[in-house]
Amino acid sequence: MxxxxxxxxxxxxxxxxxxxxxxxxxxxxxxxxxxxKQNEIVGAMEKIDGKQFFRDHWERxxxxxxxxxxxxxxxxxxxxxxxxxxxxxxxxxEAAVRKMRExxxxxxxxxxxxxxxxVCGLSMIMHPRNPMAPTVHLNYRYFxxxxxxxxPQAWWFGGGADxxxxxxxxxxxxxxxxxLKNACDKYDPRYYPDxxxxxxxxFVNHHRGEARGIxxxxxxxxxxxxxxxxxxxxxACFNAFLESYPVILERRxxxxxxxxxxxxxLIRRGRYVxxxxxxxxxxxxxxxxxxARIESILISLPxxxxxxxxxxxxxxxxxxxxxxVLKSPREWV
Amino acid sequence: MxxxxxxxxxxxxxxxxxxxxxxxxxxxxxxxxxxxKQNEIVGAMEKIDGKQFFRDHWERxxxxxxxxxxxxxxxxxxxxxxxxxxxxxxxxxEAAVRKMRExxxxxxxxxxxxxxxxVCGLSMIMHPRNPMAPTVHLNYRYFxxxxxxxxPQAWWFGGGADxxxxxxxxxxxxxxxxxLKNACDKYDPRYYPDxxxxxxxxFVNHHRGEARGIxxxxxxxxxxxxxxxxxxxxxACFNAFLESYPVILERRxxxxxxxxxxxxxLIRRGRYVxxxxxxxxxxxxxxxxxxARIESILISLPxxxxxxxxxxxxxxxxxxxxxxVLKSPREWV
Numbered sequence: 001m002x003x004x005x006x007x008x009x010x011x012x013x014x015x016x017x018x019x020x021x022x023x024x025x026x027x028x029x030x031x032x033x034x035x036x037k038q039n040e041i042v043g044a045m046e047k048i049d050g051k052q053f054f055r056d057h058w059e060r061x062x063x064x065x066x067x068x069x070x071x072x073x074x075x076x077x078x079x080x081x082x083x084x085x086x087x088x089x090x091x092x093x094e095a096a097v098r099k100m101r102e103x104x105x106x107x108x109x110x111x112x113x114x115x116x117x118x119v120c121g122l123s124m125i126m127h128p129r130n131p132m133a134p135t136v137h138l139n140y141r142y143f144x145x146x147x148x149x150x151x152p153q154a155w156w157f158g159g160g161a162d163x164x165x166x167x168x169x170x171x172x173x174x175x176x177x178x179x180l181k182n183a184c185d186k187y188d189p190r191y192y193p194d195x196x197x198x199x200x201x202x203f204v205n206h207h208r209g210e211a212r213g214i215x216x217x218x219x220x221x222x223x224x225x226x227x228x229x230x231x232x233x234x235x236a237c238f239n240a241f242l243e244s245y246p247v248i249l250e251r252r253x254x255x256x257x258x259x260x261x262x263x264x265x266l267i268r269r270g271r272y273v274x275x276x277x278x279x280x281x282x283x284x285x286x287x288x289x290x291x292a293r294i295e296s297i298l299i300s301l302p303x304x305x306x307x308x309x310x311x312x313x314x315x316x317x318x319x320x321x322x323x324x325v326l327k328s329p330r331e332w333v
Numbered sequence: 334m335x336x337x338x339x340x341x342x343x344x345x346x347x348x349x350x351x352x353x354x355x356x357x358x359x360x361x362x363x364x365x366x367x368x369x370k371q372n373e374i375v376g377a378m379e380k381i382d383g384k385q386f387f388r389d390h391w392e393r394x395x396x397x398x399x400x401x402x403x404x405x406x407x408x409x410x411x412x413x414x415x416x417x418x419x420x421x422x423x424x425x426x427e428a429a430v431r432k433m434r435e436x437x438x439x440x441x442x443x444x445x446x447x448x449x450x451x452v453c454g455l456s457m458i459m460h461p462r463n464p465m466a467p468t469v470h471l472n473y474r475y476f477x478x479x480x481x482x483x484x485p486q487a488w489w490f491g492g493g494a495d496x497x498x499x500x501x502x503x504x505x506x507x508x509x510x511x512x513l514k515n516a517c518d519k520y521d522p523r524y525y526p527d528x529x530x531x532x533x534x535x536f537v538n539h540h541r542g543e544a545r546g547i548x549x550x551x552x553x554x555x556x557x558x559x560x561x562x563x564x565x566x567x568x569a570c571f572n573a574f575l576e577s578y579p580v581i582l583e584r585r586x587x588x589x590x591x592x593x594x595x596x597x598x599l600i601r602r603g604r605y606v607x608x609x610x611x612x613x614x615x616x617x618x619x620x621x622x623x624x625a626r627i628e629s630i631l632i633s634l635p636x637x638x639x640x641x642x643x644x645x646x647x648x649x650x651x652x653x654x655x656x657x658v659l660k661s662p663r664e665w666v
Contacts, residue, residue, distance in 0.1 A: 071642055082642075266637075277607065288540065295642055299642060304599075306636060308636070309415075309628055
């Protein structure tokens with residue numbers, strides 16, 4: 001456990017910039033939400049695992065950001081996992097703004113030049129020890145660009161959650177998707193089908209022609225005339241995770257398994273690494289950013305991984321059944 | 334062990350296109366060289382390991398290429414490794430030619446439009462079981478574009494070899510570099526310093542600010558008024574490997590080691606995976622190519638890998654000594 005301590009002055013500056021957000025602003029509320037949800041998620045996982053997460057608080061030396069990495073390694077139930085929050089601000093260079101405009105319509109009519117931005121988010125991943133228990137990933141974030149007076153200019157929410165089983169238990173897939181669908185349906189009937197399809201399209205190991213897992217939801221650039229609606233939707237998404245994954249983990253964590261089943265899990269974890277390092281834009285963007293916190297970003301990688309040449313499960317086996325589903329994503333609810 | 338068999342006609346076409354190369358042509362000679370060196374390397378490794386490599390011969394169904402993947406998993410000495418040859422031809426689309434021109438001067442004055450090409454090469458990687466023994470990588474290839482009558486137009490050689498120890502034995506680093514320098518010096522006194530520097534610049538985990546290993550040589554676009562000279566140099570490079578790595582492996586394969594030292598090896602192997610998937614252009618290009626042989630490309634990844642949060646070796650330890658060298662590459666000969 002380490003803490004990077006900036007100089008007192010820099011830390012002070014950072015603090016004052018954070019608290020500049022009016023107490024009722026979306027920035028302040030989203031920051032409060034991710035702090036609360038980090039605690040809830042870590043609390044739920046610690047309760048199941050029996051071992052405490054360690055917490056690593058960091059601040060950028062120049063006062064432009066801070067975060068908390070809460071992580072676990074060699075837990076009783078979770079082999080490796082982390083729940084990370086970060087709150088970061090700065091100036092986007094003009095070239096980055098131009099690039100961002102392609103995917104974020106609310107940026108399109110903004111002036112050229114460097115643009116002040118503010119972003120906060122929570123990223124989470126859990127790799128359980130038992131191969132019957134699925135790996136899970138979640139990320140929700142709020143992005144804002146600002147006018148000269150610090151008031152919000154363009155903004156959007158992004159994120160999602162997806163499940164990566166090593167053995168397919170349909171009731172788990174259904175519960176995970178059902179909770180997400182319920183969260184979506186309260187706000188917009190198009191959310192679940194759209195965001196489920198987006199997830200199936202994004203989390204793909206293109207070089208292997210198979211999905212990373214059995215999906216969930218994924219969205220970016222989510223805006224609405226009513227920002228409250230989107231904030232409330234994101235809160236519901238967090239809750240959908242808290243209502244489903246701990247239940248799934250409890251169901252699977254003590255199931256018996258063979259060394260061959262553990263080996264299959266390690267091979268599938270290799271696929272997880274391949275996706276994160278070859279295809280995941282978030283990981284690549286994060287890692288290549290100057291001053292990136294590599295260890296926090298790569299907490300997404302499993303503790304143990306294995307590669308085997310041309311390993312194909314036997315026809316009709318449970319392993320083959322999973323691969324079939326990964327090759328053609330299904331509807332679960 | 335599998336063999337992909339194309340239809341008889343397609344295979345026949347492929348064969349006839351290969352044998353179109355005049356028997357004394359560079360294509361025919363380089364193909365013969367990589368076949369011979371694959372056998373010599375695999376033979377040398379099998380002799381040390383005591384276990385046979387398996388061989389997986391493949392042909393592209395459309396007759397545009399073939400190769401042999403020779404690999405080993407769970408050997409006595411080598412945990413995972415492969416020596417792959419491939420001989421492939423086709424047409425480069427105009428956009429690819431334009432891109433290639435940036436780095437290959439001999440292409441610059443060639444006509445626009447699709448361009449027939451022919452390439453063959455040998456890629457090799459060995460991950461030994463014992464953490465005192467280094468991982469090694471080698472790749473040499475010959476690329477040629479062709480006129481309408483099949484005669485060579487532009488051509489070049491590329492490749493290199495580099496060593497990735499988990500514990501630093503200076504005598505190993507020196508032997509590896511000395512053999513490469515001897516091979517270089519016979520042809521051009523600038524080769525070794527230039528190609529050693531190129532290697533140090535290329536095999537870098539930029540996101541961690543450290544080299545993958547202790548280097549070797551790396552070159553691309555190598556041409557000369559006298560093609561014989563370059564072919565002879567590449568032959569000498571292969572021999573430099575055969576003169577050094579088997580000696581190093583014999584020295585280290587039976588050394589005692591602790592579970593902690595094995596654990597360190599697994600963590601360092603994570604860095605190897607990070608380089609290959611995040612930074613290596615060859616891997617990324619190979620994987621994203623249509624019809625890529627993923628399992629052959631990813632034979633470069635180790636059998637077992639581990640990620641640990643913020644693992645830093647103790648000051649003054651052997652592990653720390655290695656990291657120091659990776660942070661500032663040294664001259665070895």
